[in-house]
Amino acid sequence: MAELSLVSGSVGLITLQSPPVNALSAAVRRGIVDTMQRAVSDPKVRSVVICGQNGVFCGGADIREFGSTMTGPPLVPMIHAIEAADKPVVAAIEGSALGGGLELALGCHYRISHAKARLGLPEVTLGLLPAAGGSQRLPRLIGVPAALDLITTGRHVTAAEALKLGFVDQVTDQNTVEAAVQFALSVVGQSLESRRISSLPCPCPVDVDALFEGVMQRVRQSARGAIAPVACVQAVRAAATLPYAQGMQREQELMATLFTSGQARALQYCFFSQRAVSRWSMPSGARWDTCKPKPVTKAAVIGLGTMGRGITVALAQAGLSVVAVETQPQQLKAGQRAVSDMLERAAQRLGVPSAVQGVRYSQELQAVADAHLVIEAVFEDMALKEQLFKQLSSICKPDTLLCTNTSALDIDHLASQTHRPQQVVGMHFFAPAHVMKLLEVVYGPRSAPQAVATAMALGKRMGKVSVAVGNCRGFVGNRMLMPYVEEALFLLEEGATPETVDHALEEFGFPMGVFRMSDLSGLDVGWRVRKAAGLVEPGKMSRVRQGRRYSPLGDLLCEQGRFGQKTGQGWYLYETPGSREARPDPWLHSFLEEYRARQGLVSRRIDSQEVQERCLYALINEGFNILQESIAAGPEDIDMIYVFGYGWPRHRGGPMFYASQVGLPRVLQRLEHYQQLHPDVPHLQPSSLLWRLVSSGSPPIHRWREVIRKPHSAL
Numbered sequence: 001m002a003e004l005s006l007v008s009g010s011v012g013l014i015t016l017q018s019p020p021v022n023a024l025s026a027a028v029r030r031g032i033v034d035t036m037q038r039a040v041s042d043p044k045v046r047s048v049v050i051c052g053q054n055g056v057f058c059g060g061a062d063i064r065e066f067g068s069t070m071t072g073p074p075l076v077p078m079i080h081a082i083e084a085a086d087k088p089v090v091a092a093i094e095g096s097a098l099g100g101g102l103e104l105a106l107g108c109h110y111r112i113s114h115a116k117a118r119l120g121l122p123e124v125t126l127g128l129l130p131a132a133g134g135s136q137r138l139p140r141l142i143g144v145p146a147a148l149d150l151i152t153t154g155r156h157v158t159a160a161e162a163l164k165l166g167f168v169d170q171v172t173d174q175n176t177v178e179a180a181v182q183f184a185l186s187v188v189g190q191s192l193e194s195r196r197i198s199s200l201p202c203p204c205p206v207d208v209d210a211l212f213e214g215v216m217q218r219v220r221q222s223a224r225g226a227i228a229p230v231a232c233v234q235a236v237r238a239a240a241t242l243p244y245a246q247g248m249q250r251e252q253e254l255m256a257t258l259f260t261s262g263q264a265r266a267l268q269y270c271f272f273s274q275r276a277v278s279r280w281s282m283p284s285g286a287r288w289d290t291c292k293p294k295p296v297t298k299a300a301v302i303g304l305g306t307m308g309r310g311i312t313v314a315l316a317q318a319g320l321s322v323v324a325v326e327t328q329p330q331q332l333k334a335g336q337r338a339v340s341d342m343l344e345r346a347a348q349r350l351g352v353p354s355a356v357q358g359v360r361y362s363q364e365l366q367a368v369a370d371a372h373l374v375i376e377a378v379f380e381d382m383a384l385k386e387q388l389f390k391q392l393s394s395i396c397k398p399d400t401l402l403c404t405n406t407s408a409l410d411i412d413h414l415a416s417q418t419h420r421p422q423q424v425v426g427m428h429f430f431a432p433a434h435v436m437k438l439l440e441v442v443y444g445p446r447s448a449p450q451a452v453a454t455a456m457a458l459g460k461r462m463g464k465v466s467v468a469v470g471n472c473r474g475f476v477g478n479r480m481l482m483p484y485v486e487e488a489l490f491l492l493e494e495g496a497t498p499e500t501v502d503h504a505l506e507e508f509g510f511p512m513g514v515f516r517m518s519d520l521s522g523l524d525v526g527w528r529v530r531k532a533a534g535l536v537e538p539g540k541m542s543r544v545r546q547g548r549r550y551s552p553l554g555d556l557l558c559e560q561g562r563f564g565q566k567t568g569q570g571w572y573l574y575e576t577p578g579s580r581e582a583r584p585d586p587w588l589h590s591f592l593e594e595y596r597a598r599q600g601l602v603s604r605r606i607d608s609q610e611v612q613e614r615c616l617y618a619l620i621n622e623g624f625n626i627l628q629e630s631i632a633a634g635p636e637d638i639d640m641i642y643v644f645g646y647g648w649p650r651h652r653g654g655p656m657f658y659a660s661q662v663g664l665p666r667v668l669q670r671l672e673h674y675q676q677l678h679p680d681v682p683h684l685q686p687s688s689l690l691w692r693l694v695s696s697g698s699p700p701i702h703r704w705r706e707v708i709r710k711p712h713s714a715l
């Protein structure tokens, strides 16, 4: 839908009308083609302005149409017709001009932008490339290096940066449409030749080959197996080396491959899932749209260790007034310095006022008395937290929300220490808490829906992707991680090395394999958790604990003081304690050989396929158990937790989406295969939900909820 009106006597104003973001659906494209034709042939119209309804120019192609057969006029000829018009066409950009929206604007002869607008070509984040001429026009307009940066990263830029780079002509902080109309009136009669970007030569660097080789190498490295960034480089190379028409042909060929790829489907699934998880629901039937969050302006954080510091920064940056409490004077001083440094640095980087003044510090718990919401981030020790929740229950106002940042402890048990279990929820941040996008909001059986709504709203305010999940050991993320890590350890026992396991997982797309990650976060973290669970038997090598297969390898390394990067030794060797470059450790290899010999284990060759299947399918299987138990409301919740909190490669959509792409029957069959080989490993026992899905004909992922909710008998 697009409407044409005549303004200021001779300007044809075309308004795109498709809320909420005026995406270029078939109807909008039809509307543009039709209104442009009318404007061009109407003698009263001497120039044209294109704008979007409700303060948004255009959010690009309608992503919802990608899954079905495309109908309506295609974008490329539509944009060519605009560019070829013999009357000046001006884009009036407000809100967003993204993807196809910016490509439409690049087809116009001029671009006027509001100062607050964001512009960009984010197609790469959806597994695509700007294939409505964007990959060919942008380099012609702003040069190859700048175009490569925008197209391969998909980053959104401000109007000021767009002006500096040269792809908008004017920025206004007044009414953009009025400014564009005035501008359109002023350019009537001027030659449009130099304004048709497709007819311009591409400003070419001297050594094109060297430039593209370097870029391609960098892009391949950071893409972690994603194909779209590579295709984006190839398309821009075509702009730099071929005439426009041939460049366009190359753009279309590359797009054809991407458009139907599994990666594009995965990335588009992530786009919608990221938004869907904010529409949370609880097994009780409480939902996001029936619960109003409570206003929170004053927050408190207890504990100024690494997590507490990050949480304080995130809250202060979101504009809350924060009191940070730490009972240890040294820790308080160090914490205060670290928080202030982080806030100052961020303010400098973003060019905004620092939020340092928004944080108060205290050694007294009493200081949290008037907070609307308290987040406990003390040491992961149940006795300590029990005591703290008892105190908070009497210090805080009756309606104050009491939150814990525990990563695994029982929320319900903590709630039972207070007089207000309904006001207790988990807010599980990921380190570093002011950087990582994920927040697990954990509700117990007694948490009030309004408490969940309030924590979710606060997460959004902090810029987090917040996912509401039920209470169980490890919640969603860490619970699924357990079988993944265990399988990796079992693989070491059977003959793999940390290098072979990590290589297979990094090849899959994780930024770090499980052992490099363990070295980074510290082997002692998991050791403490296993000790608390009664699993650690110092000096003992037994491989069955609490009735199931257990690998003591991690415990044995910890007993030797090998805690990872911080001690310079863990699963790998480091130059010095604290250094980051992991090197294979000959000591570790002989240690593993001796271990296997003492256990009577025969080492065998283990390939990448086995590593990936055993680690990933065990993790996915736990995801099915979690869905079955309604700990997560849907597969999207699990997938967003893994993409935003655990480094799962976004172009693979998250573990549950990946399972759907591999095929549920295949996942089931491989789990059964490994379970037969390792009958003492319960997490390889296929989840009953996986069975049910397969016997229901393996429906597509968006229909899993129907099977999950279907009453079933265990008989």
Ligand SMILES: CC/C=C/CC(=O)SCCNC(=O)CCNC(=O)[C@H](O)C(C)(C)COP(=O)(O)OP(=O)(O)OC[C@H]1O[C@@H](n2cnc3c(N)ncnc32)[C@H](O)[C@@H]1OP(=O)(O)O
Pocket (backbone or CB within 6 Å): 020, 021, 023, 059, 060, 061, 062, 063, 064, 075, 096, 098, 099, 100, 101, 122, 123, 126, 128, 129, 130, 131, 132, 272, 275, 276
């Ligand atoms: C022929 C193939 C050509 C491809 C070229 C392309 O153009 S691909 C698309 C490129 N465009 C984008 O990637 C932009 C995607 N959108 C955004 O980044 C943001 O939505 C926004 C435009 C910056 C607005 O952000 P805001 O935070 O204000 O809103 P939401 O993100 O919550 O979005 C509101 C709802 O609108 C839906 N939506 C947004 N963009 C599109 C789109 N391009 N197509 C379809 N739907 C879109 C979004 O999903 C939200 O709805 P939900 O129901 O909540 O999911």
